[in-house]
Amino acid sequence: MPEQKTWGIIGGGMLGMTLALRLSQQGNKVTIYESADKVGGLASSWQMDGVVWDKFYHVILMSDLNTRKILKEIGLENELRWVETKTGFYSEGKLYSMSNIIDFFKFPPINLIDKFRLGLTIFAASKIKNWEKLENILVADWLTKWSGKRVFEKIWLPLLKAKLGDNYKNTSAAFIWTTIQRMYAARKSGLKKEMFGYVTGGYDKINNEFANFLVKQGVNIQYNSKVTSVQKIADGKMEVTGNGASQTYDYVISTLSSKASVAIANQLTYAEKQKHESVKYLGVICASILLKKPISKFYVTNITDAWPPFTGVIEMTALINKKEVNNKNLVYLPKYVNSDDTLFDKDDAAIRKLFLEAIFKMYPGISENDLLFWGVSKARVVFALPTINYSKNIPGITTSIGNYYIVNSAQIINGTLNVNETIQVAETKLKEILTNHG
Ligand SMILES: Cc1cc2nc3c(=O)[nH]c(=O)nc-3n(C[C@H](O)[C@H](O)[C@H](O)COP(=O)(O)OP(=O)(O)OC[C@H]3O[C@@H](n4cnc5c(N)ncnc54)[C@H](O)[C@@H]3O)c2cc1C
Incomplete structure (x- = not known):
């Protein structure tokens, strides 16, 4: 591909910023369009009673080599902190530690045989290399086969429902494989030690430093610029329209969700649009409390009881130094839901009542008197569900309108949604574009 081409990148999340980084390093002229007033997207931060931290909880794993490489490039490598964390389980109204093998054997809700089968399932998943085979097996069938009906119903089913809702019925076993692989990667050896990392200042610092680095490299970041249309014009160039102004580029890459990427490109064929629109995404409603x-x-507490209205409890200050958040205690209460779930229609006051009543019931030691801040972040489109044979059915990155490409997190095929995988998609798909289509 000849040098000094112009590229428009739609979306200033980690994916868009990584694309911009690599393209600008190769001498291209890059513009990022970001609809918000700052970069970071799902990994962006917000203000909570004077505290600035991630809207949605984020950790970095030692095995997140792509993320760590970017952090090094933008000068944040020395800001990484590694902490040994613990995991909890809330089961049958009680909180248990599940942080090591001894905890596992002491866990009362299941008997010894079931524990053995549960351990065997996790071990088996951690050893499987050929994930593609798991793509055509339903997750419920695979787990029942390995763990037995009792363990499936008591442990796996509530966890699957918490993360996927009823969508677990259409989800492939690749989902549990990727989840277990990532969980294993966080542990130094087997079930022994779980190490998680964060950057001091959180993703707020990462995003700011990333954006500054890009600007120094000559990348133009247009904030508050919601792209409404991308089209091929007479001279073969691509025209991007955002906030009423249009600009032409040699190439345009959308990092938006599949549906949003086709909604802005009218020239795409009906079949192409349908293919992208068929990708089913889950959303999240995530409360933050101080x-x-x-x-x-515990950093993470998994919930196997059905009644709590959230999926898990993430106590961020069990991981990060409390000084990061003015010596307060930061807890996230996420609930993964379908993009059209009625919880999105509830106002914040209703969600507050629902979530706080539950958290005070689960942890009788805290009450409204201990609450310093309440807030809720919502995202309707977060991750693409790994349905049966997902990798064979996902839309490609090329489109029928010349130099318009769609590179987004739906292209993560053998991993969970995380920044490391997102960066991986950006890097590999960009190479593909530059090699095959430029
Ligand atoms: C609850 C939760 C917990 C998570 N935990 C972790 C974790 O512990 N570790 C980890 O590594 N990852 C975690 N992740 C995942 C991580 O946040 C994502 O992988 C990553 O942020 C995705 O980046 P992206 O660029 O693909 O998408 P996004 O971040 O969604 O970026 C898309 C960008 O496009 C912008 N945009 C949208 N429409 C337009 C438009 N029309 N024009 C211009 N711009 C537009 C948006 O504002 C956004 O900035 C978590 C995510 C969630 C939701």
Whole structure:
């Protein structure tokens, strides 16, 4: 591909910023269009009672080599902190530690045989290399086969429902494989030690430093610029329209969700649009609370009981130094839902009542008196569901309108949604574009 081409990147999340980084390093002229007033997208930050931290909880794993490489390039390598964390389980109204093998054997809700089968399932998944085979097996069938009906119903089913809702019925076993692989990667050896990392200042610092680095490289970041149309014009160039102004580029890459990427490109064929629109995404509703005191020693608490209205409890200050958040205790309460779930229609006051009542019931040691901040972040489109034979059915990155490409997190085929995989998609798909289509 000849040098000094112009590229328009739609979306200033981690994916768009990585594309811009690599393209500008190769001498291209790059513009990022970002509809918000800052970069970062799902990994962006917000203000909570004077505290600035991620809208949605984020950790970095030691095995997140793509993320760590970017952090090094933008000068944040020395800001990474690694912490040994603990995991909890909320089951049958009680909170249990599930942080090591001893905890596992002490876990009362299941008997010894079932524990053995559960451990075997996790071990088997961690050893499987050929994930493609798992893509045509339903996750419920695979887990029942390995763990047995009792363990499936008592442990796996509530966890699957918490993360996927009823969509677990159409989800392939590749989902649990990727989840277990990532969980294993966080542990130094087997079930022994779980190490998680974060950057001091959180993703707020990462995003700011990333954006500054890009600007120094000559990347133009247009904030508050919601792209409404991309089209091929007479001279073969691509025209991007955002905020009423149009600009032409040699190439345009959308990093938006599949549906949003086709909604802005009218020239795409009906069949192409349909293919992208058929990707089913889950959304998330995630409350953040600041408390006067800690609620547990666990970074993640998985919930197997059906009644709590959220999926899990993430106690961020069990991982990060409390000084990061003005010595307060930061807890996230996420609920993964379908993009059209009625919870999105509820106002914040209704969600607050629902979530706080539940958290105070689960942790009787805290009450409204301990609450310093309440807020809720919502995203209707977060991750593409790994349905049966997902990798064979996902739309490609090329389109029928010349130099318009769609590179987004739906192209993560053998991983969970995380920044590391997102960067990987950006890097590999960009190479593909430059090699095959330029
Ligand atoms: C609850 C939750 C927890 C998570 N936990 C972790 C974790 O622990 N570790 C981890 O590594 N990852 C985690 N992730 C995943 C991580 O946040 C994502 O992988 C990553 O941020 C995705 O980046 P992206 O660029 O693909 O998408 P996005 O971040 O969605 O970026 C898309 C960007 O496009 C912009 N945009 C949208 N429409 C337009 C338009 N029309 N014109 C211009 N711009 C537009 C948006 O504002 C946004 O900035 C988590 C995500 C969630 C939701």
